[in-house]
Amino acid sequence: MTMTKQTYAPGTHPSLPPPKNTIGFTFWLKENLFSSATNSIVTLVSIYLLYLALPSAINWLFIDATYVGTTRKDCAPDGACLAFIGERFNLFVYGFYPAELRWRVNLATILLAVAGAAVLWDKIPARKHMLKFALAYPFIGAWLLSGGLGLEPVGTHLFGGLMLTLTIGVTGIVGSLPLGILLALGRQSNLPIIKYFCIGFIEFIRGVPLITLLFVASTMLSYFLPPGTTFDLLMRVLIMVTLFASAYMAEVIRGGLQALPKGQLEAAESLGLNYPQAMRFIILPQALKISIPGIVNTFIGLYKDSTLVIVIGLLDPLGIGRASVADSDWLGLSTEVYLFVAVFFFISCFGMARYSLYLENKLNTGHKR
Amino acid sequence: MSETQSNSTADLCIEIRNMDKWYGDFHVLKNINLEVRKGEKIVICGPSGSGKSTMIRCINRLEEHQKGDIIVDGTELTNDLKNIDAVRREVGMVFQHFNLFPHLTVLENCTLAPIWVRKVPKAEAEATAMEFLERVKIPEQANKYPGQLSGGQQQRVAIARSLCMRPNIMLFDEPTSALDPEMIKEVLDTMVSLAEEGITMLCVTHEMGFAKKVADRVIFMDEGEIIESNSPHEFFDNPQHDRTKLFLSQILDH
Numbered sequence: 001m002t003m004t005k006q007t008y009a010p011g012t013h014p015s016l017p018p019p020k021n022t023i024g025f026t027f028w029l030k031e032n033l034f035s036s037a038t039n040s041i042v043t044l045v046s047i048y049l050l051y052l053a054l055p056s057a058i059n060w061l062f063i064d065a066t067y068v069g070t071t072r073k074d075c076a077p078d079g080a081c082l083a084f085i086g087e088r089f090n091l092f093v094y095g096f097y098p099a100e101l102r103w104r105v106n107l108a109t110i111l112l113a114v115a116g117a118a119v120l121w122d123k124i125p126a127r128k129h130m131l132k133f134a135l136a137y138p139f140i141g142a143w144l145l146s147g148g149l150g151l152e153p154v155g156t157h158l159f160g161g162l163m164l165t166l167t168i169g170v171t172g173i174v175g176s177l178p179l180g181i182l183l184a185l186g187r188q189s190n191l192p193i194i195k196y197f198c199i200g201f202i203e204f205i206r207g208v209p210l211i212t213l214l215f216v217a218s219t220m221l222s223y224f225l226p227p228g229t230t231f232d233l234l235m236r237v238l239i240m241v242t243l244f245a246s247a248y249m250a251e252v253i254r255g256g257l258q259a260l261p262k263g264q265l266e267a268a269e270s271l272g273l274n275y276p277q278a279m280r281f282i283i284l285p286q287a288l289k290i291s292i293p294g295i296v297n298t299f300i301g302l303y304k305d306s307t308l309v310i311v312i313g314l315l316d317p318l319g320i321g322r323a324s325v326a327d328s329d330w331l332g333l334s335t336e337v338y339l340f341v342a343v344f345f346f347i348s349c350f351g352m353a354r355y356s357l358y359l360e361n362k363l364n365t366g367h368k369r
Numbered sequence: 370m371s372e373t374q375s376n377s378t379a380d381l382c383i384e385i386r387n388m389d390k391w392y393g394d395f396h397v398l399k400n401i402n403l404e405v406r407k408g409e410k411i412v413i414c415g416p417s418g419s420g421k422s423t424m425i426r427c428i429n430r431l432e433e434h435q436k437g438d439i440i441v442d443g444t445e446l447t448n449d450l451k452n453i454d455a456v457r458r459e460v461g462m463v464f465q466h467f468n469l470f471p472h473l474t475v476l477e478n479c480t481l482a483p484i485w486v487r488k489v490p491k492a493e494a495e496a497t498a499m500e501f502l503e504r505v506k507i508p509e510q511a512n513k514y515p516g517q518l519s520g521g522q523q524q525r526v527a528i529a530r531s532l533c534m535r536p537n538i539m540l541f542d543e544p545t546s547a548l549d550p551e552m553i554k555e556v557l558d559t560m561v562s563l564a565e566e567g568i569t570m571l572c573v574t575h576e577m578g579f580a581k582k583v584a585d586r587v588i589f590m591d592e593g594e595i596i597e598s599n600s601p602h603e604f605f606d607n608p609q610h611d612r613t614k615l616f617l618s619q620i621l622d623h
Contacts, residue, residue: 261468272457272482286471
């Protein structure tokens with residue numbers, strides 16, 4: 001400490017750079033991994049565990065793995081039998097969708113990506129027109145997938161695999177958000193009929209397991225409908241999943257609405273904005289922003305819950321995985337199959353989680369200080 | 370009192386007659402009678418919990434009254450949403466906690482209501498907004514978000530936001546109570562210059578200097594009643610009521 005301390009006259013002290021050793025990689029290491037004895041031990045133990053686990057996992061999954069083959073016997077005993085995944089890949093993706101019509105699923109998926117980009121990414125060129133396309137997409141997608149109007153009809157009992165998960169997930173997400181907003185606003189309504197209808201709906205749906213609702217959709221609904229009406233099974237599932245998610249969504253959004261200071265609505269009202277305007281411009285943008293983590297949480301839950309359709313005989317990737325594991329040519333491959341399904345779900349859900357973080361960052365206008 | 374009665378009712382701007390309000394069982398406002406002429410500046414003071422904020426919030430129906438009449442610019446406030454909207458278009462309000470919209474820029478805060486309520490074209494609304502932001506001396510902040518401004522700046526934006534609707538009446542609900550001392554002056558200066566332009570103002574405030582400077586009348590409220598209403602000169606130098614005297618002695622002694 002022989003450094004001479006420079007002195008400044010009052011009012012002339014300039015801003016100085018931070019002292020050395022408080023920035024850079026070594027500092028990061030020291031601060032985060034070796035800041036104390038306990039921390040150093042945890043770091044070293046973690047490195048040792050990774051050393052134990054990683055090499056064998058990599059060996060199993062990549063180096064010793066078998067990528068081509070037609071039966072279990074073609075696979076090396078010590079490696080992953082990825083040949084099986086390759087063999088069944090189309091089944092995992094398209095379910096039982098007729099092979100010669102799979103281009104329609106592909107096209108629908110590409111268009112979904114375009115529509116999704118228009119909604120999720122505000123810097124897309126010509127966004128106004130893209131959004132119109134996104135609004136029309138549900139009809140285009142449904143038409144491509146199920147046919148009719150010039151396309152060969154494909155029964156929804158042939159839907160399966162990833163495309164089934166995507167169909168249920170995207171429909172549920174797109175449907176449950178607006179429905180959830182309406183329910184949340186309705187629950188706060190001054191009109192008792194609307195208010196108690198919303199409360200009753202939300203509490204009923206939340207109080208019943210999704211599996212029960214799916215059973216109701218698949219079996220009991222036909223008792224309530226006029227005889228002779230056929231109502232597509234997948235359609236019923238989509239409606240049930242959407243209603244189920246919307247009840248949760250409503251409560252998440254209600255949390256956001258209640259987090260807003262009362263003054264926001266008062267300011268909007270004092271400026272003469274009517275109720276719809278105040279909701280649209282002032283209240284909902286802020287309430288939804290606050291609710292983003294909860295909304296995405298509900299989305300992810302809904303997406304993963306779509307695997308429950310297995311109980312009413314629809315085969316999503318997990319269902320197809322389970323059926324495949326039972327194949328006598330390929331016995332004993334559950335690890336590979338479930339790992340594949342897990343990776344698929346993880347990628348989708350992790351993507352949603354990252355997008356929600358991006359959105360939260362983008363919408364942060366600095367009032368959270 | 371005689372000066373208000375001598376004026377004809379034709380230029381009355383706000384008329385409150387025998388108004389009562391309860392929160393549940395609690396009688397917050399008791400038989401309020403108040404007439405405000407066009408262009409009049411009124412300062413309302415009183416201890417906390419005396420109902421002064423509640424009273425001015427009744428004037429644009431942020432609070433509902435249960436008895437009596439409130440007539441604003443010839444429109445009576447009832448449950449009729451049309452009347453409420455009509456009154457709110459003409460009455461601006463500035464809040465203690467600013468209540469700016471944090472997700473919109475300063476400029477958007479100022480143009481939202483004119484565009485959607487008054488149906489003013491966007492370019493014109495923005496020009497008006499810039500004009501008022503200049504008036505409150507912060508045009509350079511137009512594209513920032515409220516969270517990036519100081520309290521005093523935010524309150525001036527809130528004043529500009531109200532003015533953009535070109536109201537006939539401005540209500541101020543303790544506009545300086547949430548501000549740091551060094552920011553109170555900039556807001557009061559804005560309010561003084563506004564007062565000089567002849568807009569009708571009702572101001573709940575503890576700033577007695579402001580009251581002396583601009584008020585035509587000072588109203589003292591306590592426990593939901595208007596106790597005393599007088600010119601600032603009479604009010605401060607010759608208070609009539611014991612409770613007024615007590616209040617003044619408590620706030621002026623420091």
